[in-house]
Amino acid sequence: MSKVNLGIIGAGEIAKEHLKVIQALNDLNPIGITSRTLSKAKELAKTFRIKDVYNSVGDLTKNCEMDGILILVSADQIYGVAKELLPLGLPIFLEKPPALKLSQLKSLVKLAEKYETKNMVGYNRRYYSIFMKGQEIIQKQGDLLGLAVEGHERFWKTSRGVIPKKVLENWIYANSTHTIDLLRFFGGEVKKINVLTKRIKEKKGDQFVASMEFQSGSLGTYTSHWYSPGGWSVTLFGDGVTVKFKPLEKGVFIDTNLIESEIIPDNVDITFKPGFYRQMENFSSLIKTGKLNRPGEDLSQSIMTIELAEMFARG
């Protein structure tokens, strides 16, 4: 395969960010695009030199000769679009969240298995270069002893915006799964967990505190207070070294003399939306080789992240 032809579904903010990366990767060619509001698809087609604009998802799947598809639609639409596309058997990249309910995700996994469709979910923070460097700094000294993820949302602001009600009601799946997924990215699979959930205003919770032990033996905590300004952060506790990402895009490591040194991100994470370049490289490789490399996660692997979100929402 010389150039990989990609079909794009969705023409919003995140589609733009992916297209900037696709344009920079020489082996990828965005060949066709469709979106709910066609004028937006036409605009992106013009900016990013996409050959054809299709009237609907059905039109695109019927008439566009693609090697892979990107589903970049709104969070509440991903499940429906994915259900339509998985039976095609073409490799699919799905923006996060893959679904807003565990049962929906499980049905997507079944479809992917039935039609042997290679797929990848876009938890882009897995690809941050500073995360890889931070992990190496910890591993140089020994095992990861513990980690703390803080996933405070700006819900006082988010809930006043234009986000659909269904997405707001499922915010823990729609957005908080970014930080919940980082528990598994850094810690591996969870062996034991205790969860406390409080509901100030939201039915599915807006304050979450959890402590856990991972299969590796590391200990972890997750804290999220949706009405308290705090932002997202991760702290990794190693043997004689601590690595801190606060915000997630800025890393430091702290030695036993309590001296802090900065972890410098790679250029691709400065030029593009962080994580997006390596994430798209991984999707390209999935299309070419049929294999999903680390730190990529497919639909079936993302079940555990959505299961954790469900545990938090249940309390």
Ligand SMILES: NC(=O)c1ccc[n+]([C@@H]2O[C@H](COP(=O)([O-])OP(=O)(O)OC[C@H]3O[C@@H](n4cnc5c(N)ncnc54)[C@H](OP(=O)(O)O)[C@@H]3O)[C@@H](O)[C@H]2O)c1
């Ligand atoms: N990885 C990250 O860091 C990150 C960051 C932000 C967002 N996201 C994810 O990326 C996705 C898109 O977010 P966004 O910020 O780009 O949203 P957005 O600006 O609202 O764009 C979504 C686009 O998808 C189109 N669309 C919606 N439903 C569709 C359907 N059924 N068929 C075809 N097109 C459809 C929308 O059309 P209209 O113009 O008609 O609405 C719009 O063009 C979301 O799932 C979100 O969770 C990821």
